[in-house]
Amino acid sequence: MALTPDLQEEARAIAKELAAIARSAEVLPGSLTSRRTRCGRQGCKCMADLPQPHGPYWQWTRKVAARTVCRWLTEGQAADYRTWVTNDRRLRELVARLEAIGVAAVEADPRSRRRRGGRRPPPQS
Numbered sequence: 001m002a003l004t005p006d007l008q009e010e011a012r013a014i015a016k017e018l019a020a021i022a023r024s025a026e027v028l029p030g031s032l033t034s035r036r037t038r039c040g041r042q043g044c045k046c047m048a049d050l051p052q053p054h055g056p057y058w059q060w061t062r063k064v065a066a067r068t069v070c071r072w073l074t075e076g077q078a079a080d081y082r083t084w085v086t087n088d089r090r091l092r093e094l095v096a097r098l099e100a101i102g103v104a105a106v107e108a109d110p111r112s113r114r115r116r117g118g119r120r121p122p123p124q125s
């Protein structure tokens with residue numbers, strides 16, 4: 001089943017970008033968030049009239065087997081790995097777009113039979 005020239009071209013561009021990300025080998029799932037905290041101790045700068053909370057502390061959060069797992073990172077680590085997280089997000093966008101192209105291909109396939117207002121019957125050979 002051939003894609004339209006437009007979609008072929010888009011798929012090639014996606015493949016190129018995917019390859020560049022893969023070559024970098026800098027891909028990290030999850031997200032990075034900075035947190036500022038107050039310890040609550042009397043006289044601490046975090047409790048002053050003009051409070052200066054502690055931190056920022058960096059937290060890397062990801063899902064492992066449907067559970068959220070967190071790890072604290074140093075500021076340097078957060079700076080180093082930020083692009084890795086961005087790469088992972090982009091990678092997922094690109095794969096989702098490729099999948100959408102695949103869906104469009106099946107939808108446009110003349111062998112995909114349509115029937116108004118009902119379920120599609122299975123294709124007949």
Ligand SMILES: [Zn+2]
Nearest residue numbers: 039040044046
């Ligand atoms: Zn404090």
